[in-house]
Amino acid sequence: METYARIAPDVVLGKDVKIFGFVNLYGCRIGDRTKIGNFVEIQKNAEIGSDSKISSHTFVCEGVSIGNGVFVGHSVTFTNDKYPRAITADGQLQTEADWVVEKTRVDDGASIGSGATLLCGITIGKEAIIGAGSVVTRSVPAGEIWAGNPAKFIRKVDGYANPILGS
Secondary structure, eight states: OOTTOEEOTTOEEOTTOEEOSSOEEOSOEEOTTOEEOTTOEEOTTOEEOTTOEEOTTOEEOTTEEEOTTOEEOTTOEEOOOSSOOSBOTTSOBOOGGGSOOOOEEEOTTOEEOTTOEEOSSOEEOTTOEEOTTOEEOSOBOTTEEEEETTEEEEEEOOSOOOTTTTO
8 A cells, every 4th residue: 555545444445455646535445456546536435346446536436336346447437416516505505414425336347438427326237338538327238338428329248258257
């Protein structure tokens, strides 16, 4: 572990997790052998499975669950609020009590290309691939490739076999 990482005491780290510099982790769970790149933030109540890779400059917010063997490219952004606001209807600064976390799930073996943005309340299916720079606005079925803004179906994944996932 690098010396310039902020890892709160409530973080649950699996075995042999690799964390690089300038990382901010709090209230999250990280599975065995997962790698967390530079300048990554993973918020409370987020979960990352085993054997995954979270590349540099990525933001994983509260409510995101990432499975085993998942690749998340550089500068990927997850969201957790469909209607974000700074203030309430009466002009007060919002607190956690003023909104509901929308959950997002990335299933085992999926890959998310660099620069992708994933809107909340969706699921990325097992071994699906999201193209770099895509904006994902709806759930992506298992074994499909989606790309674009908004992301759309491109084709099925051809003959992929993942030895860790047994597929």
